[in-house]
Amino acid sequence: MTHLIVYDTVEGHTRKIASEISNQITATGKTARLFNAETPIGDLSIADFSSCIIAAPVHQKRHPDAIVDFVRANVDALNEMPSAFVSVSLAAAFPDGADDAREFVDHLLQRTGWTPNAIHYAAGAVHCKEYDYFTEQILRHVVLRGHEDVDLTGDQVFTDWAALNTFVADFLATA
Ligand SMILES: Cc1cc2nc3c(=O)[nH]c(=O)nc-3n(C[C@H](O)[C@H](O)[C@H](O)COP(=O)(O)O)c2cc1C
Secondary structure, three states: OEEEEEEOOOOOHHHHHHHHHHHHHHHOOOEEEEEEOOOOOOOOOHHHOOEEEEEEEOEOOEOOHHHHHHHHHOHHHHHHOOEEEEEEEOHHHOHHHHHHHHHHHHHHHHHHOOOOOEEEEEEOEEEHHHOOHHHHHHHHHHHOOOOOOOOOOOEEEOOOHHHHHHHHHHHHHHO
């Protein structure tokens, strides 16, 4: 049976995380299907999959509407099958952001009624050369408030890939 990985992304980093999860699954001889929540669901039936991992970034304190909509539309099936949530944020990159990272996830779970079997708080990435002035100011003075030492001159990837791999392996062992 195939494992489903649903993701959304604004800047591209969560797509990399979803691809990493997919590669990890296929490396063990299992099959995986990647699905972008921004695309029409068509005849995708998530109950046909062995498990579902949903990966979503946080922007402006919230996960994307497309993920909220996807979870709401499939919440009964998600709650009946092994499911996991990978929330990607900068809050997760710092110990003092742990409460915020949890709050972003709790908000989504409360809005949708989803009860995933496992949750991973993955630290995201910044790509400052690609941001306009307004976006960079939000990052510097709101998202990274208290972390002015972070170098924003180039790409910074905070994701702990080994921790992600361990999370996925542990989840698959129960799925
Ligand atoms: C405009 C903007 C707003 C963001 N807002 C938040 C936020 O409120 N909290 C947070 O922890 N991270 C925030 N982030 C960090 C993103 O979660 C991080 O960059 C993540 O890797 C983005 O994933 P994506 O590339 O898949 O969109 C923000 C990033 C940007 C560019």
